[in-house]
Amino acid sequence: MRNYHGGVILAIDSSAGASVAVLDADGVRAQWRTAETTTHAEVLAEAVALTMRDAEATGAGLRGVVVGVGPGPFTGLRVGLALAQSLAEVWGVALYGVCSLDSLAQRAVNQPADSGTSTSHEFLVASDARRREVYWARYRAEPQGFAELLEGPRVSAASELPELPVVGVGASLYPQDLAARGTAESHWLPDAVELGQLAQRRLGQIPEPQRRGEPAATAVGAGLLEPLPLYLRESDAKVPAHMRAKQTS
Amino acid sequence: MSETLSARRAPLVLGIETSCDETGIGIVRGTELLANTVASSMEEHVRFGGVIPEIAARAHLEAFLPTLREALETAGIELHEVDAIAVTSGPGLSGALMVGLSAAKGLALAADKPLYGVNHLVAHVGVGLLEPHANSHGDSHGNPSGHRAEGPDAEPDAEPEPEPGGMRRLPENTGALLVSGGHTEILRVGSLTSDVELLGSTIDDAAGEAFDKTARLLGLGYPGGPAIDAAAVAGDPHAFRFPRGLTMPKFEGSAQTPGKHRHNWSFSGLKTAVARAVEQFEVAGRPVPVADIAASFQEAVVDVITAKAVRASREHGITTLMLGGGVAANKRLRELLTQRCAEADIELRIPPVSLCTDNGAMVAALGAQLVAAGVTPSSLQIPADSSQPVQRISV
Numbered sequence: 001m002r003n004y005h006g007g008v009i010l011a012i013d014s015s016a017g018a019s020v021a022v023l024d025a026d027g028v029r030a031q032w033r034t035a036e037t038t039t040h041a042e043v044l045a046e047a048v049a050l051t052m053r054d055a056e057a058t059g060a061g062l063r064g065v066v067v068g069v070g071p072g073p074f075t076g077l078r079v080g081l082a083l084a085q086s087l088a089e090v091w092g093v094a095l096y097g098v099c100s101l102d103s104l105a106q107r108a109v110n111q112p113a114d115s116g117t118s119t120s121h122e123f124l125v126a127s128d129a130r131r132r133e134v135y136w137a138r139y140r141a142e143p144q145g146f147a148e149l150l151e152g153p154r155v156s157a158a159s160e161l162p163e164l165p166v167v168g169v170g171a172s173l174y175p176q177d178l179a180a181r182g183t184a185e186s187h188w189l190p191d192a193v194e195l196g197q198l199a200q201r202r203l204g205q206i207p208e209p210q211r212r213g214e215p216a217a218t219a220v221g222a223g224l225l226e227p228l229p230l231y232l233r234e235s236d237a238k239v240p241a242h243m244r245a246k247q248t249s
Numbered sequence: 250m251s252e253t254l255s256a257r258r259a260p261l262v263l264g265i266e267t268s269c270d271e272t273g274i275g276i277v278r279g280t281e282l283l284a285n286t287v288a289s290s291m292e293e294h295v296r297f298g299g300v301i302p303e304i305a306a307r308a309h310l311e312a313f314l315p316t317l318r319e320a321l322e323t324a325g326i327e328l329h330e331v332d333a334i335a336v337t338s339g340p341g342l343s344g345a346l347m348v349g350l351s352a353a354k355g356l357a358l359a360a361d362k363p364l365y366g367v368n369h370l371v372a373h374v375g376v377g378l379l380e381p382h383a384n385s386h387g388d389s390h391g392n393p394s395g396h397r398a399e400g401p402d403a404e405p406d407a408e409p410e411p412e413p414g415g416m417r418r419l420p421e422n423t424g425a426l427l428v429s430g431g432h433t434e435i436l437r438v439g440s441l442t443s444d445v446e447l448l449g450s451t452i453d454d455a456a457g458e459a460f461d462k463t464a465r466l467l468g469l470g471y472p473g474g475p476a477i478d479a480a481a482v483a484g485d486p487h488a489f490r491f492p493r494g495l496t497m498p499k500f501e502g503s504a505q506t507p508g509k510h511r512h513n514w515s516f517s518g519l520k521t522a523v524a525r526a527v528e529q530f531e532v533a534g535r536p537v538p539v540a541d542i543a544a545s546f547q548e549a550v551v552d553v554i555t556a557k558a559v560r561a562s563r564e565h566g567i568t569t570l571m572l573g574g575g576v577a578a579n580k581r582l583r584e585l586l587t588q589r590c591a592e593a594d595i596e597l598r599i600p601p602v603s604l605c606t607d608n609g610a611m612v613a614a615l616g617a618q619l620v621a622a623g624v625t626p627s628s629l630q631i632p633a634d635s636s637q638p639v640q641r642i643s644v
């Protein structure tokens with residue numbers, strides 16, 4: 001990252017599979033990932049411990065912790081966020097959120113399609129939102145080699161998305177509705193390595209580290225998000241009929 | 250051994266509880282309560298008439314850090330000073346448990362402290378060991394002066410015995426009756442850290458759930474416990490004879506040859522009986538006698554809970570019974586249990602309500618016992634176990 005000249009970053013994502021990466025200005029020091037979607041609560045903390053050890057990094061020496069804020073299945077997503085916020089709190093370092101779909105968008109720009117790039121350079125990222133829907137966002141490859149978010153993230157039926165090439169597992173789940181950019185791209189999962197790289201770039205645009213897990217407005221302005229889950233959906237709960245009757249009466 | 254010395258040796262433990270709708274963080278030094286901070290998402294569940302797991306889990310994530318900071322401030326300590334982190338690993342709502350568990354793992358990993366995943370039900374018993382902090386920090390949630398149903402603390406033998414290292418332990422032959430929105434259990438506790446046995450439990454609804462459902466039927470609102478308790482004051486508890494579940498001889502058997510459900514409860518039939526009673530009045534176009542039904546329902550619940558708990562205690566040699574869980578706030582339950590324990594010569598201990606409902610101090614209290622007993626800490630890979638049995642005191 002040309003703009004990034006300081007500090008080690010720990011990145012965590014649990015929005016689909018789960019992944020951990022430790023990065024510095026020279027690149028990725030250590031990384032870990034799993035495609036399993038139902039073991040985050042068990043494996044993620046240990047994975048962070050191992051990855052930090054492999055990277056020979058210390059918590060208090062980090063520039064910050066970066067966490068994927070989804071969208072993704074809620075329970076797994078919260079595991080990563082709860083873990084990340086505890087780590088940042090104890091180490092006394094900043095905690096930054098990055099939209100997990102940005103990871104796939106960046107990979108799409110880093111690894112251009114084999115055949116015929118889209119003339120508009122626009123594309124979609126779509127991941128599994130379960131219940132016959134996808135989480136998605138629209139991006140553009142900008143000239144400096146980064147993915148620029150144009151629209152989203154949103155959650156909707158695959159049939160309602162704009163007609164653009166798609167990367168992410170949404171393309172393999174709904175081939176009748178979505179035009180995959182390629183076969184490999186249809187199985188991509190968000191990854192902490194790219195979230196860390198994106199955070200490095202965005203942090204490179206702002207001056208000093210924000211401490212104590214509260215990114216200042218400058219960090220948020222630079223494309224870093226509050227470390228809060230992007231649920232995009234309300235909880236499933238429906239107010240029962242007898243309670244509704246009472247509340248309207 | 251001086252108090253100061255023993256207190257200094259006792260482990261300083263932070264406890265985390267997120268098994269239902271309370272985000273609780275407590276801090277204890279041995280058996281001394283230093284902080285008990287609780288954030289509840291109860292208000293958010295009111296319009297649904299019950300706890301919604303997804304709403305509870307979302308609330309835990311939001312409330313965790315503010316609750317942690319407040320607890321540390323109340324206790325006047327830094328996280329780096331604690332000897333261990335204890336967290337409820339189950340039983341409870343999975344999604345809710347996972348927030349606390351993952352947060353606890355983060356604290357343990359970052360601060361390099363041992364982690365103890367502990368049993369929620371056993372923690373409810375552990376809270377009975379807590380004593381007030383020498384100079385109370387005025388924690389509004391943690392009024393530590395326990396209610397002792399068997400008169401004042403005149404009897405020195407009734408105090409928990411101090412052990413080497415300044416840790417108190419439960420008296421011999423202790424039992425615990427846990428009654429809440431999620432649980433109705435009677436336990437025999439040989440040792441908090443190594444010997445807990447489930448004697449009986451509900452086979453369907455928890456007692457607190459029965460209160461919620463009946464309050465709903467009677468239009469009394471949520472949560473049902475306080476609503477029924479209040480409505481029952483003006484009612485006749487003998488106006489209706491509602492069923493006491495699993496009390497037929499075929500279920501109970503005898504002390505020598507106990508039936509399958511001798512020490513178990515069932516509240517689903519009671520709920521149906523209340524619904525029928527309400528219906529009869531509605532069909533006849535007569536006003537529903539809400540106070541009488543509430544009082545009679547409450548009497549049925551409390552009668553069968555206390556009768557079975559006291560009998561199970563007698564038959565298992567239990568001489569000290571601890572009451573825990575949110576329904577411990579119910580006045581009639583306290584009254585009848587006090588009376589029946591006295592008749593059976595069982596010492597009853599009821600912690601203050603803030604320690605009966607779900608809280609982190611109880612988790613910390615159990616954690617401190619585990620540390621003092623030299624129990625091996627949990628790994629960072631322990632799962633949340635929504636149906637963790639009581640025998641699994643720590644994982």
